[in-house]
Amino acid sequence: MLRGGGDVAMIGRCEGAFEGVYIQEEHERREGVKGSAMSLTMDMSHEFEVAVTAVQAAKSVCRQVQRDLVDGHAMDKQDKSPVTVADYASQALICGVMGESFEGIAIVGEEDAEDLRKEENAGIRGMVVEQVNGMLEEGVSEADVLRWIDFGNAEPSEHERYWTLDPIDGTKGFLRKQQYAIALGQIFKGEVVMGILGCPNMDILDEDAAKPSGLLITAIRGQGACMVAMDQQVGDAVPLRVSEVSELKDARLCESVESGHSDQSTSGEIAKRLGIVKEPYRIDSQCKYAAIARGDAEVYLRLPTRKDYEEKIWDHAAGMIAVEEAGGVVTDIYGKKLDFGKGKTLSANRGIVATNGRFHNEVVKVVGEVLGL
Numbered sequence: 001m002l003r004g005g006g007d008v009a010m011i012g013r014c015e016g017a018f019e020g021v022y023i024q025e026e027h028e029r030r031e032g033v034k035g036s037a038m039s040l041t042m043d044m045s046h047e048f049e050v051a052v053t054a055v056q057a058a059k060s061v062c063r064q065v066q067r068d069l070v071d072g073h074a075m076d077k078q079d080k081s082p083v084t085v086a087d088y089a090s091q092a093l094i095c096g097v098m099g100e101s102f103e104g105i106a107i108v109g110e111e112d113a114e115d116l117r118k119e120e121n122a123g124i125r126g127m128v129v130e131q132v133n134g135m136l137e138e139g140v141s142e143a144d145v146l147r148w149i150d151f152g153n154a155e156p157s158e159h160e161r162y163w164t165l166d167p168i169d170g171t172k173g174f175l176r177k178q179q180y181a182i183a184l185g186q187i188f189k190g191e192v193v194m195g196i197l198g199c200p201n202m203d204i205l206d207e208d209a210a211k212p213s214g215l216l217i218t219a220i221r222g223q224g225a226c227m228v229a230m231d232q233q234v235g236d237a238v239p240l241r242v243s244e245v246s247e248l249k250d251a252r253l254c255e256s257v258e259s260g261h262s263d264q265s266t267s268g269e270i271a272k273r274l275g276i277v278k279e280p281y282r283i284d285s286q287c288k289y290a291a292i293a294r295g296d297a298e299v300y301l302r303l304p305t306r307k308d309y310e311e312k313i314w315d316h317a318a319g320m321i322a323v324e325e326a327g328g329v330v331t332d333i334y335g336k337k338l339d340f341g342k343g344k345t346l347s348a349n350r351g352i353v354a355t356n357g358r359f360h361n362e363v364v365k366v367v368g369e370v371l372g373l
């Protein structure tokens, strides 16, 4: 259904990186379920491949919208956070491709089409429909596009297995023409089992290239993570590993660009106590997880700025599994594992601490001391 049959995509795999049977075997082992492992294996591999293709298609739309960005491309949601033509088009494409390809699939996405249906948003709505159609072999109607966006509004409690989607993570970074991510993670019985993280403005091979190659990370629980340049073809993916820095004096701290999303003055205090001397690496979105997973930084802190804020599952699923499968550790500020079994938010957790795994407990301890936990 995608223009060019979806061959804009490569499949982000490295040697032995994906044997779909794993997830089924785990399921059978834990549950004692007898089923057709073979047919499920085929299904999961295919779903994973289609998901990668869908993320690649979304990336093309996001790049185009970001390049030609003007004021009329963005609006504020009811919670006052921004959303753009590209957030909606990305969710429509990924949900449309996945939903039309697999019966019974469920997606829990960030966006919904309620605001977009309003008369005053006819301009943005028209642009979303145009962007989506630009990626498809056969044209679809406005009603189809709105239905696809809302297909991403599944309720986690109603599904044992579902995908969670952030069609653009770091919308504020996207609007600044900086970093953002397209994040798709699969949750099975409350555990993140697969992740696809597209970072269209990160570089992988040639740092001096005029245009960033984009970075595509894929991770499968128990089978590692790998990365490839988003514009590259199949077969060039390489395994992803966290950095081997083992002393905090050599470590680099990674955090949000937006001070409203993570307390930067407290993280400065924590870094000082930990003996981290390098300047913090401030980068938008789940690109922070990508930075830890590929060894650009060793510590990612997301420190609550509000008492009542609950982190959203789509802001962390794909990034977390990328870091874990690359050899790192991800917890909340108490050192507790992230609990993806609580619905749309990580209500059992607060904040995030991700590291390359060499000094995680020490970091959590100092975070606790400074925050008075």
Ligand SMILES: Nc1ncnc2c1ncn2[C@@H]1O[C@H](COP(=O)(O)OS(=O)(=O)O)[C@@H](OP(=O)(O)O)[C@H]1O
Pocket: 081, 110, 166, 168, 169, 170, 171, 172, 173, 255, 256, 257, 258, 260, 261, 262, 283, 284, 285, 286, 288, 304, 305, 306, 309, 312, 315
């Ligand atoms: N108060 C507060 N605390 C923590 N997180 C918040 C908060 N408010 C918003 N958000 C979420 O932050 C997501 C953007 O991620 P980052 O903060 O890492 O990126 S950025 O530096 O702001 O660009 C952003 O995701 P997107 O909406 O997809 O951009 C929000 O879900």
Ligand SMILES: [Mg+2]
Pocket: 166, 168, 169, 170, 314, 315
């Ligand atoms: Mg987000």
Ligand SMILES: [Mg+2]
Pocket: 087, 110, 166, 167, 168, 169, 170, 171
């Ligand atoms: Mg988003």
Ligand SMILES: [Mg+2]
Pocket: 081, 082, 110, 171
């Ligand atoms: Mg948002």
